[in-house]
Amino acid sequence: MKPVAIFRHSPTEGAGHFALFLTEHAIPWQMIHIDQGEAVPADAAAFSGLVFMGGSMSVNDDLPWIPRALALIRAAHARDIPLLGHCLGGQLMSKALGGVVTKNPVKELGWGRVTVAESATAREWFGDIREFDSFHWHGETFSLPPGAELLLSSPHCANQAYAIGKHLGMQCHVEMTEQMIRDWCENGADEIAANLHSPAVQSAATMQAQMRDKLPGLHRVADRLYRHWLHGLAK
Structure with a gap:
């Protein structure tokens, strides 16, 4: 099997639980x-799937790698090579496939409840899960690209996840680990402090106090999504 390509855009925003999941299921993967x-990479066909992680930059920034990533996403979509996006990754997918990325009404930093859409497609991805506590760290949001179906919403961000066939784009972070949360709280201390007035921003202490109770449930959701995504991998 060709490896799954995982794109890391920030040193602290790696693959987290997703890499553990792939390793446990003996799926080869390559970090870029x-x-x-x-x-x-120039050729999407070198991989069985493409996975884009988070990052502090905007997809609208003038960075040399962004147009190349957008072109690779479009090429993979055209060849039906599965795409998976986490936060910035979901925004990259949206922009590449005809959506737009704009400022969200408020920043979401920390734990927050998301609700699963009432649709057949949402049932395919989430099974009997109706809502869960996810982790968030974003100030922008994506629109649904043409052909996408909404899967998740939260009170502070209408578009939390979408599917286009076998492709999944998420605004929220289901890939979190305890260490990632600690690192983000440390690196993002100034951002947290500047936005504590937001109804969707928690203190670092609250985020970390809740993670041991909430991470097992989040990982169960992630495992469900990742298992479904694996079905579409190119052999």
């Missing part, structure tokens, strides 16, 4: 360190 200057 965009944050270290590695080039965006």
